[in-house]
Amino acid sequence: MKTDWTITGVGGQAVVAEGGSMRCQLTGYKMMLWSARNNLVNAEVIGSVKLYASANAVAGFVLRCDVTGDNAYLLRIVGYSPKRYMLYRIVAGVYTLLGQADSVEPQGVYTTIRFRVDGDQVSVEEKILGTWNLIKVCTDGYITAGGYAGLKNESVSGYYAWYDDVTIQERP
Numbered sequence: 001m002k003t004d005w006t007i008t009g010v011g012g013q014a015v016v017a018e019g020g021s022m023r024c025q026l027t028g029y030k031m032m033l034w035s036a037r038n039n040l041v042n043a044e045v046i047g048s049v050k051l052y053a054s055a056n057a058v059a060g061f062v063l064r065c066d067v068t069g070d071n072a073y074l075l076r077i078v079g080y081s082p083k084r085y086m087l088y089r090i091v092a093g094v095y096t097l098l099g100q101a102d103s104v105e106p107q108g109v110y111t112t113i114r115f116r117v118d119g120d121q122v123s124v125e126e127k128i129l130g131t132w133n134l135i136k137v138c139t140d141g142y143i144t145a146g147g148y149a150g151l152k153n154e155s156v157s158g159y160y161a162w163y164d165d166v167t168i169q170e171r172p
Contacts, residue, residue: 034065034150035168041146044116047166050109051079059161060152061115064143073122073143074152075115077161081107085124087138098122098138110164118171 043063051057057079065072074088074095083103089096105111105126112127120141125132149168153161 034062034148038067038148039146040064040149040168040170041144042118042171043149044114044118044169044171045075045149045151045166046112046114046169047151048110048112048164049077050111050162050164051077051083051107052160054079057161058154059163060154061113061150062152063115063117063149064145064147065149065152066145066147069152071143072147072152073117073140075113075124076154077113079107083107083111085113085135087122087124087136089122089140089142091142098140099136101136103135104128104133110162112165116171 041064045061045063047061049059051059055078059077059079061075061077062069062072070090070093072090074090076086076088078084078086080102083105084100085103086100087098089098101124103111103126105128114125114127114132116123116125120139121137122140123137124135126135127133151163151166
């Protein structure tokens with residue numbers, strides 16, 4: 001799906017839009033970039049992510065996100081070694097952990113990730129040697145309304161999340 005990107009939040013950013021894909025480095029706390037469409041129900045965000053090896057480096061993908069970011073499904077990628085994937089439901093700004101798992105990829109390299117919400121299934125996959133590997137899947141039907149899809153950076157100032165080839169795809 002070709003999409004336009006909307007940047008919100010504070011801090012600096014470098015973004016190169018390429019139709020439906022983009023490359024960017026997010027440096028501000030709670031910086032968000034999302035699709036221009038706000039009615040995506042079943043969708044996925046696919047992209048490559050690299051983080052500093054620190055708990056202060058936090059990247060994220062969001063789906064079914066409202067305009068404030070206070071209601072969404074969030075994949076939080078924390079820069080532990082190995083990287084940790086944490087699946088959250090955010091309702092009225094309150095984070096509920098649905099599940100978590102560690103990456104099988106080493107820290108400090110780009111890892112291609114697919115975050116998907118399909119019906120009541122919330123999942124994260126890593127692409128390793130050309131094959132998608134399921135890392136974690138959770139069932140949660142709390143957020144059913146369509147919303148934005150995109151990126152959410154929660155890194156502490158001085159720590160960075162690098163994103164490359166990010167694409168949003170609507171699912172049937």
